[in-house]
Amino acid sequence: MTMLLVLGEYRIIGTEPDGDTIHFVPTDPLAFDRLKDAPPVEVKNGAARVRLDGIDALETHYDRTGPRIRQPAEFGDRAAQELLTFLGFSHVQRIGQKVVSANPPLSPGWLLTQGGDPFKRCVALLGTGTPPGADGTDLQVDVPLLRTTANHHLLTTGLVYPSFYSKLPHDLRDELATVTRQAREAGLGLWPLDATTTPGGAPITGMPSLTEVVILPKLFRRLVDHFNLVEQSLTGFPAYLAGKEDNVEVLSTRTRQLTLAPLVQIIDGAAVRMTAQPEDSIFAEN
Known part of the structure; x- marks a missing residue:
């Protein structure tokens, strides 16, 4: 199955990124319009909210049905920091959960997506460095490419849980399941608790x-x-x-x-x- 490659920058200042969500500013503001017959992705103030495909991090600020509550801080915070480090950010300062400064303020990157979720967030695999193709192209995503993404990296650290939905191709799912079991057996991250x-x-x-x-x-x-x-x-x-x-x-x-x-x-x-x-x-x- 192919995914749409979108180039752009990750933006965290003024937002509350955690271990599986972040904001992304596409180079082409109309990039997600290429996702024909797919759940829509909302771009607001130039940025899309992105939900990392295949993983679920401990909640740092859940408030959908009542007052804000979080899971144990150690692993939620570590997953969030690991994601930001992977994406090229350092010296991240927060007030509460909101980022107020970071170096750099924007970090270049790319994502691979099949569309949005019910909240119009872009569900994607996230990468940095040299893009695997041209902006706006449809790419066949294989396991070697998956292994370069933040999604794969976070599962190898044991800091997040796997979370699989039916659109995720089975070969990619099998790879993420394998590294999950390896992290659990090695006692990494959250798995001992x-x-x-x-x-x-x-x-x-x-x-x-x-x-x-x-x-x-x-x-x-x-x-x-x-x-x-x-x-x-x-x-x-x-x-x-x-x-x-x-x-x-x-x-x-x-x-x-x-x-x-x-x-x-x-x-x-x-x-x-x-x-x-x-x-x-x-x-x-x-």
Whole structure:
């Protein structure tokens, strides 16, 4: 499958980049118009919001359904810093999560994309250095090219989770799954503290406990939304999940589920675990 190559610059001053999102200023303001029959990408004030394909970093400022909350700071902050360093930024200064200065203020780079997500963010593989082709061309993305991207790099460090959607070509997905397992087996990054699939589960006793456990960000977001919208207990969490259409396939068992509910266990009313590893799941595009 081909992806559109877009050249431009990464912009972080005045924004809140984390381990899997950043702003990108395309050289050609109409670059994303070439994505025919694809979900649209919004360009606002010259920049597109970019969501890194194939990965999910710990949340540093989630506030979709209530007050801002974050996952454990160590790995969310480390992933964000690793991404900015990879993209060529140094001496990054923040007030809260907002970047107020950096060297350089803009960093040249390129991205490969198939289109946007439901929030009109560009879902992409991110690169720096010599582009692999001319601006605005469609490229066949193979594993060697994938290995040059920030997406691949972050998974090799163990600082982010894999997050696969159905449009990601299977050979690229397999490569990202392989480096995920290698990072986990080597005990890199967040993996020694990951409680997503541990037998006893992640201890969850309410909203404050979510800031203390390392779990898959998608599970974290579902728990936050449940606590904000339903109740401060796990009692109704399976029913809440059953009402959220996630359309997930578990590769190892070749099973498809309309929701995450069958993949989540509540243990003694005080812990949550998932029954499939993150790299073993593929979500349908919304």
